[in-house]
Amino acid sequence: MPEDKKLRSAEWFGRKGKDGFIYRAWMKNQGIPEYEFKNKPIIGICNTWSELTPCNAHFRDLAESVKRGVLEAGGFPVEFPVMSLGETLMKPTAMLYRNLASMDVEESIRANPLDGVVLLCGCDKTTPSLVMGACSVDLPTIVVSGGPMLTGRHRGASIGTSDIWRYHDDIRSGKIMDEELLTIEAAMCRSLGHCAVMGTASSMACMVESLGLSLPGNAAIPAADSRRKVLAQLSGLRVVDMVREDMKLSDILKREAFENAIRVNSAIGGSTNFVIHLLAIAGRIGVPLKLLDFDPLAANVPLLANIQPAGKYFMEDMFYAGGLPVVLKALDSLLHRDAMTVNGKTIAENYEKAECYNDDVLATLDKPFNSVPGLAILSGNVCEAGAVIKPSAASAHLMVHTGKAVVFENIDDYKARIDSDELEVDETSVLVLKNVGPKGYPGMPEVGNMGIPKKLLDKGITDMVRISDGRMSGTGFGTVVLHASPEAAAGGNFSAIQTGDLVTLNVPNRSLTVNLTETELAERKRNLKPGEPVATRGYVKLYIEHVEQAHLGADMDFLRGGSGSKVSKDSH
Ligand code: FES
Ligand code: MG
Numbered sequence: 144m145p146e147d148k149k150l151r152s153a154e155w156f157g158r159k160g161k162d163g164f165i166y167r168a169w170m171k172n173q174g175i176p177e178y179e180f181k182n183k184p185i186i187g188i189c190n191t192w193s194e195l196t197p198c199n200a201h202f203r204d205l206a207e208s209v210k211r212g213v214l215e216a217g218g219f220p221v222e223f224p225v226m227s228l229g230e231t232l233m234k235p236t237a238m239l240y241r242n243l244a245s246m247d248v249e250e251s252i253r254a255n256p257l258d259g260v261v262l263l264c265g266c267d268k269t270t271p272s273l274v275m276g277a278c279s280v281d282l283p284t285i286v287v288s289g290g291p292m293l294t295g296r297h298r299g300a301s302i303g304t305s306d307i308w309r310y311h312d313d314i315r316s317g318k319i320m321d322e323e324l325l326t327i328e329a330a331m332c333r334s335l336g337h338c339a340v341m342g343t344a345s346s347m348a349c350m351v352e353s354l355g356l357s358l359p360g361n362a363a364i365p366a367a368d369s370r371r372k373v374l375a376q377l378s379g380l381r382v383v384d385m386v387r388e389d390m391k392l393s394d395i396l397k398r399e400a401f402e403n404a405i406r407v408n409s410a411i412g413g414s415t416n417f418v419i420h421l422l423a424i425a426g427r428i429g430v431p432l433k434l435l436d437f438d439p440l441a442a443n444v445p446l447l448a449n450i451q452p453a454g455k456y457f458m459e460d461m462f463y464a465g466g467l468p469v470v471l472k473a474l475d476s477l478l479h480r481d482a483m484t485v486n487g488k489t490i491a492e493n494y495e496k497a498e499c500y501n502d503d504v505l506a507t508l509d510k511p512f513n514s515v516p517g518l519a520i521l522s523g524n525v526c527e528a529g530a531v532i533k534p535s536a537a538s539a540h541l542m543v544h545t546g547k548a549v550v551f552e553n554i555d556d557y558k559a560r561i562d563s564d565e566l567e568v569d570e571t572s573v574l575v576l577k578n579v580g581p582k583g584y585p586g587m588p589e590v591g592n593m594g595i596p597k598k599l600l601d602k603g604i605t606d607m608v609r610i611s612d613g614r615m616s617g618t619g620f621g622t623v624v625l626h627a628s629p630e631a632a633a634g635g636n637f638s639a640i641q642t643g644d645l646v647t648l649n650v651p652n653r654s655l656t657v658n659l660t661e662t663e664l665a666e667r668k669r670n671l672k673p674g675e676p677v678a679t680r681g682y683v684k685l686y687i688e689h690v691e692q693a694h695l696g697a698d699m700d701f702l703r704g705g706s707g708s709k710v711s712k713d714s715h
Pocket of ligand 1 (some may be wrong): 198229230231265266267304337338342344
């Protein structure tokens with residue numbers, strides 16, 4: 144900390160007279176001695192602990208480790224709760240509340256006497272919401288992820304969240320009975336932590352590490368491993384120095400960091416949700432990033448992490464194999480080596496000494512597990528502003544495919560008809576699900592990987608082309624086109640597709656088209672009846688009125704950018 148630079152918290156605790164009295168006095172009721180307020184960096188521990196977010200339920204314990212590090216470095220830790228988004232319990236989808244949680248985080252950080260922040264993130268949306276909110280304030284900030292669960296074990300087999308989609312089909316075809324399901328549930332989620340595969344939570348943990356926002360190794364240490372606590376303590380220790388060095392989020396989050404993160408996400412077979420969250424984060428910190436930028440960056444990056452759903456293993460195996468630094472080192476020639484990270488070293492300095500301990504789990508560029516890219520961005524008259532597919536989790540034989548559309552107008556229509564014997568569908572059909580986008584659902588749920596119609600499942604069909612304006616769980620897989628933008632509810636061409644239209648997916652050409660002319664599409668759109676408003680009050684109304692489309696990150700228009708950390712007025 145430069146001698147002449149005052150701590151931000153001194154604006155509260157260093158004040159004379161009535162204001163300083165009020166700011167200090169009420170903190171003292173917690174038994175805090177006078178010297179804690181004198182020239183000590185105050186570190187906020189932004190905690191998404193909640194028993195309704197099972198993936199983050201161990202965070203009070205983790206916060207204690209962070210505090211030890213902060214105290215050790217001569218800072219003063221203060222833990223505060225923010226809205227926590229549990230992926231599994233929240234209806235209609237945790238994504239509806241990502242932007243709300245980010246507002247909570249932003250305002251909580253700015254309004255309080257904090258000099259630096261530690262973000263405790265775990266379950267899917269808790270990472271982007273916290274990073275987005277923190278970016279709009281831009282204090283020295285470090286991320287500590289909660290870590291993945293231990294690998295599930297059932298009847299001698301390793302299992303994880305991606306198996307849910309397989310079990311779903313097995314339940315529908317009668318292969319699995321209810322009693323067995325209860326045993327599987329317990330076996331799958333047998334420890335603290337977030338989903339144990341490369342779903343969205345793990346992809347987000349890898350994202351923060353490759354952006355340079357966490358200490359090296361953060362992504363893969365299991366929640367139950369004592370080294371997770373060590374990392375938390377070291378992060379607490381480090382953030383105090385970041386305050387002294389005035390190393391802010393904007394010093395780390397440069398365009399190069401974003402490009403590194405995109406390449407890494409492709410190499411790990413990361414979640415498609417990564418695209419939306421990264422776009423939103425870029426929007427907050429002011430780095431220009433477009434959906435189409437992702438494709439050339441991801442295109443020549445093969446799969447280096449053999450982790451489900453794109454591969455075979457689990458996050459625990461990735462940790463034992465050396466963790467994300469091994470992947471970063473393997474990608475060395477493709478990365479911006481000089482990108483700065485929170486520990487004050489460049490990303491290359493951090494991965495230099497990484498060693499791979501299991502090449503069946505983490506590969507090198509010359510011997511990848513799959514040369515198919517982890518992400519492709521599609522354009523065409525089905526999705527004027529783009530759509531997303533994860534080729535590494537899709538079927539090779541469907542990468543170029545034309546089929547007749549079988550259209551479901553919304554999720555209820557889909558649920559009512561998908562298993563009906565009357566549904567006219569075969570394995571060459573293209574399933575189309577509308578009105579599951581940001582505004583349409585609202586909240587853009589993870590329903591894009593629609594189940595295969597029962598009558599095709601019975602024939603042994605396990606994959607077909609599916610297209611929607613919604614998202615897919617990071618644990619999902621299949622030939623699934625997502626985030627079609629603009630969404631049906633925003634009047635995109637997607638709203639005009641009807642059953643029987645011929646839809647062509649051509650991944651090598653990055654195109655998604657329907658055999659309709661612009662005139663035909665315009666004509667059909669003119670005849671569409673607008674849907675009923677789905678919210679008349681409260682946050683959801685605000686959300687629907689202001690949420691941007693998926694290709695822009697689905698943030699709210701008025702939340703783009705930041706307002707910095709200054710607050711000029713006092714409270715009394
Ligand atoms: Fe929380 Fe999967 S449900 S990470
Ligand atoms: Mg998810």
